[in-house]
Amino acid sequence: MEPANHLRTDDFTRTRWSLVQQLRAPRPGEAREALLELAVRYWYPVYAYVRRCGHASEIAQDITRAFFQHLAAEPGDGALPQGRFRDWLLWRLNTFLAGDWQELTGNDAIVIAPALEDLERRNRDDRVAAGSPEQAFQRGFALEVLARGFKRLQSEAGQTGHLDMYEALEPYLAHDPLPGQYEEIGQRLGIRPLALVLALKRLRQRFRELVQQELIGTVASPEALDGEQRALFAVLGGGTQA
Numbered sequence: 001m002e003p004a005n006h007l008r009t010d011d012f013t014r015t016r017w018s019l020v021q022q023l024r025a026p027r028p029g030e031a032r033e034a035l036l037e038l039a040v041r042y043w044y045p046v047y048a049y050v051r052r053c054g055h056a057s058e059i060a061q062d063i064t065r066a067f068f069q070h071l072a073a074e075p076g077d078g079a080l081p082q083g084r085f086r087d088w089l090l091w092r093l094n095t096f097l098a099g100d101w102q103e104l105t106g107n108d109a110i111v112i113a114p115a116l117e118d119l120e121r122r123n124r125d126d127r128v129a130a131g132s133p134e135q136a137f138q139r140g141f142a143l144e145v146l147a148r149g150f151k152r153l154q155s156e157a158g159q160t161g162h163l164d165m166y167e168a169l170e171p172y173l174a175h176d177p178l179p180g181q182y183e184e185i186g187q188r189l190g191i192r193p194l195a196l197v198l199a200l201k202r203l204r205q206r207f208r209e210l211v212q213q214e215l216i217g218t219v220a221s222p223e224a225l226d227g228e229q230r231a232l233f234a235v236l237g238g239g240t241q242a
Contacts, residue, residue: 045140
């Protein structure tokens with residue numbers, strides 16, 4: 001992935017810390033909007049952590065819901081945290097689980113929880129790759145970053161009228177097509193193989209940029225971004241860097 005030394009400090013002003021700060025907004029609608037965005041982005045890593053702690057699926061879903069409601073009720077003092085957002089989120093989760101979280105479960109105030117069946121499917125797929133609760137959280141966090149990059153890339157392809165090409169090339173963002181596959185795709189889409197080679201190169205570059213943009217929102221400086229990019233792929237590759 002591209003180094004972050006070309007980015008300006010201004011690029012880091014709108015971060016996940018901004019959402020944490022927005023939880024303290026005096027207007028309920030603004031605070032709820034921030035809470036919903038945090039929950040949509042990070043529900044699965046929190047859920048995966050709680051499941052690895054030994055809780056059954058339905059209880060883990062209730063605990064995850066209660067945790068995000070707790071963040072809204074107690075976002076912290078006025079000083080924004082520093083460092084990596086995922087470290088702060090995991091620290092808040094551990095603090096929450098060490099407290100009286102049982103008193104906060106059973107409240108359905110947040111209704112945007114992902115379907116339990118989808119969460120469990122992902123949890124089963126990740127069980128071998130992520131054994132401990134912290135590994136499950138870190139892997140879930142990294143996968144969410146990549147998923148949002150894929151979603152944005154697909155959206156851009158649709159907006160520019162290239163959705164068919166994107167869907168044909170998306171399986172090859174991580175590895176090169178086998179011999180003859182460019183020709184096969186080209187015949188199906190009516191596109192020359194060389195044009196597909198160039199299109200895949202552009203898609204890969206744009207995907208790297210989109211993932212970097214997602215990570216920018218979780219750190220405070222270009223220097224921290226470089227480390228976070230390395231940590232992201234170490235986690236997905238089975239390494240222990242975090």
